[in-house]
Amino acid sequence: MGREFLDVFEEWASSYDEAVAGEDPQYRDVFDKYDTILDTVANVAEGNVLEFGVGTGNLSEKLVQKNLQVFGIEPSNPMREIAQEKFPELSIEEGDFLNFPIPATEINSIVSTYAFHHLKDEEKEQAIQKFHDVLVPNGKVIFADTVYETEKTKQDIHEEAKTKGYTDLLHDLQTEYYPLLEDLRAMFERSGFRFEAKQLNKFVWLFVAEKQ
Numbered sequence: 001m002g003r004e005f006l007d008v009f010e011e012w013a014s015s016y017d018e019a020v021a022g023e024d025p026q027y028r029d030v031f032d033k034y035d036t037i038l039d040t041v042a043n044v045a046e047g048n049v050l051e052f053g054v055g056t057g058n059l060s061e062k063l064v065q066k067n068l069q070v071f072g073i074e075p076s077n078p079m080r081e082i083a084q085e086k087f088p089e090l091s092i093e094e095g096d097f098l099n100f101p102i103p104a105t106e107i108n109s110i111v112s113t114y115a116f117h118h119l120k121d122e123e124k125e126q127a128i129q130k131f132h133d134v135l136v137p138n139g140k141v142i143f144a145d146t147v148y149e150t151e152k153t154k155q156d157i158h159e160e161a162k163t164k165g166y167t168d169l170l171h172d173l174q175t176e177y178y179p180l181l182e183d184l185r186a187m188f189e190r191s192g193f194r195f196e197a198k199q200l201n202k203f204v205w206l207f208v209a210e211k212q
């Protein structure tokens with residue numbers, strides 16, 4: 001469940017770090033301020049951190065630099081191999097947002113960047129309930145990912161991708177499960193979180209949900 005886009009990463013893993021550096025024009029705006037976005041997430045995290053969709057390990061590196069204990073979860077073999085090669089000391093387990101080994105220690109923060117949109121809305125709801133179960137009281141979910149502020153923003157962004165001939169980007173936007181901000185807020189609040197969000201670039205929002 002929730003792993004339907006893994007094929008994309010079989011092909012993308014080896015050039016992923018070039019894309020986040022802005023080398024692919026179609027994804028330049030998505031990865032605009034990538035480094036700052038990861039810093040923003042890492043700066044809110046504290047204590048023992050569970051990270052989902054580690055990818056090539058760029059957020060994990062920032063968390064480790066803050067002396068946080070990181071438990072990484074990544075379903076894609078090529079992504080996991082690249083991250084492990086870059087950061088041999090990092091703990092990265094095979095798993096996904098819904099099925100993952102739970103560390104035998106308390107979890108203070110759950111973090112993820114550019115990954116939660118791989119889940120359908122009902123899968124997001126299930127994952128959020130699991131986050132609530134796993135976190136300590138007042139623990140936080142700290143994610144950055146593409147979110148549409150309104151239905152109108154969604155239509156405008158799709159239209160612009162179409163006009164620019166960004167067919168790969170448009171295909172992603174039309175097939176993956178990027179949520180509306182208010183739907184995301186409702187999902188977290190239903191599961192007992194206090195939810196706050198802030199826009200970080202044209203596509204990506206930081207959302208912080210604190211367990212109540």
Ligand SMILES: C[S@@+](CC[C@H](N)C(=O)[O-])C[C@H]1O[C@@H](n2cnc3c(N)ncnc32)[C@H](O)[C@@H]1O
Pocket residue numbers: 001002003004005006009020052053054055056057058059073074075076079095096097098112113114115118119
């Ligand atoms: C766009 S990359 C982001 C990687 C990294 N977090 C970053 O910010 O650069 C998305 C990552 O999410 C992973 N992913 C895909 N489906 C997932 C799922 N169901 N659960 C957890 N991770 C998933 C992919 O394998 C990939 O490594």
